[in-house]
Amino acid sequence: MTHQDTARQESESPQADTVSTSPDLHAIARAQQGDHAAFAELYALHKRRVYSLCLRMLGNPTEAEDLTQEAFLQLFRKIRSFRGDSAFSTWLHRLTVNVVLMNLRRKGLNLISLDEALDTAPDSGPIRSFGAPDLHLNGAIDRMTLEKAVQDLPAGYRMIFVLHDIEGYEHNEIAAMLECSVGNSKSQLHKARLRLRQALAKTENREVTP
Amino acid sequence: MTDAFLTNPDFSAEQAAAAEDACARFQASMAARIGAGEDLQLDPHLRSCPRCQALVRDLEAIAEAARQLLPADPPDKLWDQIQRAIALESAEDPSHD
Numbered sequence: 001m002t003h004q005d006t007a008r009q010e011s012e013s014p015q016a017d018t019v020s021t022s023p024d025l026h027a028i029a030r031a032q033q034g035d036h037a038a039f040a041e042l043y044a045l046h047k048r049r050v051y052s053l054c055l056r057m058l059g060n061p062t063e064a065e066d067l068t069q070e071a072f073l074q075l076f077r078k079i080r081s082f083r084g085d086s087a088f089s090t091w092l093h094r095l096t097v098n099v100v101l102m103n104l105r106r107k108g109l110n111l112i113s114l115d116e117a118l119d120t121a122p123d124s125g126p127i128r129s130f131g132a133p134d135l136h137l138n139g140a141i142d143r144m145t146l147e148k149a150v151q152d153l154p155a156g157y158r159m160i161f162v163l164h165d166i167e168g169y170e171h172n173e174i175a176a177m178l179e180c181s182v183g184n185s186k187s188q189l190h191k192a193r194l195r196l197r198q199a200l201a202k203t204e205n206r207e208v209t210p
Numbered sequence: 211m212t213d214a215f216l217t218n219p220d221f222s223a224e225q226a227a228a229a230e231d232a233c234a235r236f237q238a239s240m241a242a243r244i245g246a247g248e249d250l251q252l253d254p255h256l257r258s259c260p261r262c263q264a265l266v267r268d269l270e271a272i273a274e275a276a277r278q279l280l281p282a283d284p285p286d287k288l289w290d291q292i293q294r295a296i297a298l299e300s301a302e303d304p305s306h307d
Contacts, residue, residue: 039296043289051288052281065288072292073299141275150276165276187245193269194241200272 024088032080039079043072046089050096056162057100059151067103071096097163097177104155141200149199157192164189236262 024045030038050071055064074095082091150158150166159178163169164185169177171185178185236255243250256262 036296040289043292047284047288048281051284055282065284065291068284068288069292069295073295076296076299141271143275143279146272146275147279161276165273166279168277183245183247186247187241190241190244190269193272196272197265197268 028079028082028088032082039076042075046092049089050092053093053096053162053167054100056150056166057097057159058103059153059155059158063103067096067099070103071099074099093167101177104159145200145203146196149196149203152199153192153195157188157195160185160188161192161196165193233259233261237265 024042027038027041027045031042047068051064051068054067054071055061058064058067071092075092078095082088150161153161160174163174163177164171171182171189174180174185175182180188232255236253236259240250250256250266256266
């Protein structure tokens with residue numbers, strides 16, 4: 001297991017985190033009693049994960065800041081209702097997803113009919129893959145390039161990709177969150193990966209061409 | 211087989227077009243079949259087509275790269291903003307304290 005894997009398991013993956021860690025437990029108990037320093041500790045422990053989730057789901061740093069703030073405000077309001085039935089980070093992660101989805105629904109993004117949302121994307125022509133380079137053969141996928149490509153995905157694709165491939169949610173969980181079918185989640189994820197492949201191939205071609 | 215059709219000068223233009231059409235049909239069907247829960251690894255075209263196998267490998271590589279992405283730090287000012295919002299809310303509703 002690499003350091004990256006270990007770090008990810010400790011605090012980043014909703015699936016890996018099945019029990020709250022010791023620092024969490026003390027801080028949670030104190031924060032539930034209204035201890036502001038304990039709440040600051042919880043912020044320090046979870047800020048990266050909450051902000052990254054918002055940033056990747058929204059693709060916009062300013063909105064991500066606003067919704068990170070909203071998520072921690074919600075946490076402040078609701079922390080007394082946390083009973084420890086699930087890991088705290090899982091609970092907070094789900095709270096954050098709900099904050100983002102509520103925001104997107106308020107803005108009118110139709111989360112049920114993702115295809116419809118995608119069809120309005122400016123460059124959503126048919127995806128043809130023939131002749132595209134095999135990224136395995138051309139080298140590893142650059143992290144920054146992938147982040148940018150994810151940010152540029154249409155909202156529907158981006159949500160499914162972030163929730164499944166980055167955050168580790170299962171299709172049945174995503175289907176429940178987005179109020180769509182499991183099949184819809186699976187097929188949209190495939191289309192999102194195709195779109196990313198197309199974007200990554202374009203980037204590679206630009207880098208190769210003098 | 212498809213790549214051979216596309217790159218071997220002995221194959222006719224019609225054969226190359228037919229091979230590319232087979233790839234097109236397979237790739238166009240992938241999303242719906244994945245959505246229906248079908249295991250595409252068993253598809254006869256995929257098993258015999260290096261180009262479509264490369265596509266599937268690329269998609270798997272993208273998923274693997276996504277799993278390796280690390281979280282980003284929020285700007286430092288954000289905690290000050292959150293503290294101010296909490297203070298405001300606490301002042302309006304002291305039951306939070």
